[in-house]
Amino acid sequence: MTTRIDTRFAELKKEGRAAFVTYVMAGDPDPKTSLEIVKALSKSGADVIELGIPFTDPMADGPSIQAAGLRALKVGMTLKKTLDLVRDFRKSDNVTPLVLMGYYNPIYIYGVDKFLADAKSAGVDGLIIVDLPPEEDDELCIPALKAGLNFIRLATPTTDDKRLPAVLANTSGFVYYVSIAGITGAAAADANVVGDAVARIKRHTKLPICVGFGIRTPEAARAIAEKADGSVVGTALVDALKNSLDAEGRATAKTVNAVAELTAALAKGVKGAQQAAE
Amino acid sequence: MNIAKPNSYRSGPDERGHFGIFGGRFVAETLMPLILDLEKAYTAAKADPAFQAEMNGYLKNYVGRPSPLYFAERLTEHLGGAKIYLKREELNHTGSHKVNNVLGQIMLARRMGKKRIIAETGAGQHGVATATLCARFGLECVVYMGAVDVERQQPNVIRMEMLGATVVPVQSGTRTLKDAMNEALRDWVTNVHNTFYCIGTVAGPHPYPTLVRDFQSIIGNETKTQMQEIEGRLPDSLVACIGGGSNAMGLFHPFLDDPSVEIFGVEAAGHGLTQLHAASIAGGRPGVLHGNRTYLLMDADGQIQDAHSISAGLDYPGIGPEHSWLHEVGRVNYLSATDDEALAAFQLLSKLEGIIPALEPAHAIAKVMELAPKRPKDHLMVVNLSGRGDKDVPQVGDILRGKK
Structure with missing residues (x-):
C-alpha cells in the first residue's frame, strides 16, 4: 500500500529537500476557521499536515496546545467533526498528506474499527497516537496498518538502541523523533544533538525521520532540516493563531492569515536547508 | 456482564x-x-x-505499624446489627494509609x-x-x-x-x-x-x-491476623472508600479468595448519581486515561468529565484497573455515598467513638450505617478508617456553620 505520505516523501527525496510538517488543532478556534487554516497550510508550503484531535487531558502537551484543545472542545469539536473537517479539506486538496495526532481515548470510545474505516474514507493518511507505545500495538497500530493507514511512531531521547527495533517494527510513513525529553512547546532542540540522534535512528530504518518539539522559528526549522528528513512545527503556529483571536477567543479577520504567513516563512526556512549527502 | x-x-x-x-x-x-x-x-x-x-x-518504628483493629462498641450499639471493627490506618505516621x-x-x-x-x-x-x-x-x-x-x-x-x-x-x-x-x-x-x-x-x-497494591496489602494481611487473634475467625464483610482505590485494594486483596467474605467498595456520589459525582463504576464506562484502561467518567466523544466530591481525595473521574476487573467479575460490590451522607457519617463517628475520620473514609462509614443494621449481631464487619479528619476540620466546620 502507498499512502499520500509515502508519495510525498518519495517526491521530496527526488527534489533533495526536507519536508515541512505543520501541526494545528482541529476545530481551533472554530470548525469553519479551522478548515480555512488547514487549506492555507498546504497553500503556504506545508508538505505534511498534522491535525490534532482535541482531548481534555493531553498529558504530553504544553500550555499552548492544551489551550488550543480546550478552545476547540468549547465550541463543540469532536472526533467525528474532526473527520468531517478532513473530508471537507479533501474536496479541494487530494495530495497533501494528512495525519491525525492525539490521544487514544476518543478513538477507543468511537470504536477502533469504525474509526479506521471512517478515517480512511475521509482521506486521513496516518495516525500519531501519543499514549500508544509498541507494548500496546494490538490496540490500534496493527488494525490501522491493516486498514491501509500509516502508524507513525514517536522515538525519543530515551529510546535507546536496544529499544529502537521494537519502536520501529510496526512504524510506517515516517518516524517522528521527539527532539527533547519533554512536552510540546518546551525547550528548543539543539540541532547537533538532533543530528546525532537522527543518524543513530537511520542505522535502524530506511523510513524518513522528521523532528519535532521545540522548533519555533524559520532559522531553527532550517537547522533541523539540514539534519533530518523533515522539521515539525506546532506550538509556534498555534501561538500565532491564538494571538490573532479577539478577547473572547473568537476568530478575527486576521486569524487565517496569521497562520499562513508564519507557515510561509517557516517553509522558506526549511526549503533553504542544505541537505547532507546520503 | x-x-x-x-x-x-x-x-x-x-x-x-x-x-x-x-x-x-x-x-x-x-x-x-x-x-x-x-x-x-x-x-x-x-x-x-x-x-x-x-x-x-x-514500618514498625517510623510508621508505627501494626495499626490497631479496634472494636467500635458504641457505633455497633447505635446501629444495632453487625459487630463493627475499625482498621485504624489513621493512626499511622502522617495520618493515613x-x-x-x-x-x-x-x-x-x-x-x-x-x-x-x-x-x-x-x-x-x-x-x-x-x-x-x-x-x-x-x-x-x-x-x-x-x-x-x-x-x-x-x-x-x-x-x-x-x-x-x-x-x-x-x-x-x-x-x-x-x-x-x-x-x-x-x-x-x-x-x-x-x-x-x-x-x-x-x-x-x-x-x-x-x-x-502490594505495598498496601499490609492492611488486609494485618487485619486477617488480628481478627484471628480477637475473634478466632475471618471477618464476614469488608468496607472501604474508593477514589483511585488504594486503601480499599490494600484491605481487600488478601481476602479475595476467601469466598465467605463479602466485600464492599464505596465510591463518592457527590451531589447524587444523576448530578455531579465521582463514582466511576456507577456512572462511567471503560476508557483509557493516565496510563491505564479502566472505568472513567466521560462524554459520548470520550472527553473526560469533571468529577465532584466533597472529599478532595475521592474527586477523580477514574478508578484503579483492578477494581474495574473485580467489578466485572462480580467479586466486589461497588456502592456509593453522597456528600451529605459522608458529612452525617463524619459527625456520627466523631460523636460516638471520639474519632474524627477524614471525609474519604466517612463515605465508607456512611455505607456501614446502611449495611450493619441489616446484619446479625455475630456478623463481623471491618471498615478501613484510612485517614484522620484533621485536614477536613476547617472545611467541614464552614459547611456546618453555614447550614445552621
Whole structure:
C-alpha cells in the first residue's frame, strides 16, 4: 500500500529537500476557521499536515496546545467533526498528506474499527497516537496498518538502541523523533544533538525521520532540516493563531492569515536547508 | 456482564499488566523505558530479603505499624446489627494509609538511584506522606496539587511546605486531582533522567497498580491476623472508600479468595448519581486515561468529565484497573455515598467513638450505617478508617456553620 505520505516523501527525496510538517488543532478556534487554516497550510508550503484531535487531558502537551484543545472542545469539536473537517479539506486538496495526532481515548470510545474505516474514507493518511507505545500495538497500530493507514511512531531521547527495533517494527510513513525529553512547546532542540540522534535512528530504518518539539522559528526549522528528513512545527503556529483571536477567543479577520504567513516563512526556512549527502 | 470466574482473584495482572481488559501501559514513548526499568527494579526488590527487612523496620518504628483493629462498641450499639471493627490506618505516621505505599516506592527510588521525587495529590494525604519520606531520606520533593484542592486542604499544604516539599498549584483543566496527575506526568516526561514518579493510588501504567497494591496489602494481611487473634475467625464483610482505590485494594486483596467474605467498595456520589459525582463504576464506562484502561467518567466523544466530591481525595473521574476487573467479575460490590451522607457519617463517628475520620473514609462509614443494621449481631464487619479528619476540620466546620 502507498499512502499520500509515502508519495510525498518519495517526491521530496527526488527534489533533495526536507519536508515541512505543520501541526494545528482541529476545530481551533472554530470548525469553519479551522478548515480555512488547514487549506492555507498546504497553500503556504506545508508538505505534511498534522491535525490534532482535541482531548481534555493531553498529558504530553504544553500550555499552548492544551489551550488550543480546550478552545476547540468549547465550541463543540469532536472526533467525528474532526473527520468531517478532513473530508471537507479533501474536496479541494487530494495530495497533501494528512495525519491525525492525539490521544487514544476518543478513538477507543468511537470504536477502533469504525474509526479506521471512517478515517480512511475521509482521506486521513496516518495516525500519531501519543499514549500508544509498541507494548500496546494490538490496540490500534496493527488494525490501522491493516486498514491501509500509516502508524507513525514517536522515538525519543530515551529510546535507546536496544529499544529502537521494537519502536520501529510496526512504524510506517515516517518516524517522528521527539527532539527533547519533554512536552510540546518546551525547550528548543539543539540541532547537533538532533543530528546525532537522527543518524543513530537511520542505522535502524530506511523510513524518513522528521523532528519535532521545540522548533519555533524559520532559522531553527532550517537547522533541523539540514539534519533530518523533515522539521515539525506546532506550538509556534498555534501561538500565532491564538494571538490573532479577539478577547473572547473568537476568530478575527486576521486569524487565517496569521497562520499562513508564519507557515510561509517557516517553509522558506526549511526549503533553504542544505541537505547532507546520503 | 458474562465473564468466567477465575480460579483465583489474586493472580493478576498478566505480564503486560492486564487485569482482564483493564490496566496496560498507555504512556508516551519517553516514559516507556523508565516504566520497564521500574518493573525490573520492583521484581528484583521483591525477591530481595534485605529490601523487605529494611521496609519492615521502617514500618514498625517510623510508621508505627501494626495499626490497631479496634472494636467500635458504641457505633455497633447505635446501629444495632453487625459487630463493627475499625482498621485504624489513621493512626499511622502522617495520618493515613498513604505512607505504606510511599515508603515502598521511596525505597525503590533509592535502589534506582533517583534523587528527585514527584507526586500528585488530591486531599494532600499522599503529598504529605511523600514529603515526609523525602525529608527522612534527604530527597528533593515536588508535589502537584489542583488549585481547588490547595484551597480546600490548606492544612496539608502547610504541612508539605514545612517538610521541605515544593507544592505546585495546578491551574489547568478542572484544577483537581486529575489535572494534578496530568501535570505530574508532564514533569516526569521532562525530567525522566533523574526523577521518580511516586503515584499515590492503584492506578497509572503497569507496574504501578500492582506495586501500590502490594505495598498496601499490609492492611488486609494485618487485619486477617488480628481478627484471628480477637475473634478466632475471618471477618464476614469488608468496607472501604474508593477514589483511585488504594486503601480499599490494600484491605481487600488478601481476602479475595476467601469466598465467605463479602466485600464492599464505596465510591463518592457527590451531589447524587444523576448530578455531579465521582463514582466511576456507577456512572462511567471503560476508557483509557493516565496510563491505564479502566472505568472513567466521560462524554459520548470520550472527553473526560469533571468529577465532584466533597472529599478532595475521592474527586477523580477514574478508578484503579483492578477494581474495574473485580467489578466485572462480580467479586466486589461497588456502592456509593453522597456528600451529605459522608458529612452525617463524619459527625456520627466523631460523636460516638471520639474519632474524627477524614471525609474519604466517612463515605465508607456512611455505607456501614446502611449495611450493619441489616446484619446479625455475630456478623463481623471491618471498615478501613484510612485517614484522620484533621485536614477536613476547617472545611467541614464552614459547611456546618453555614447550614445552621
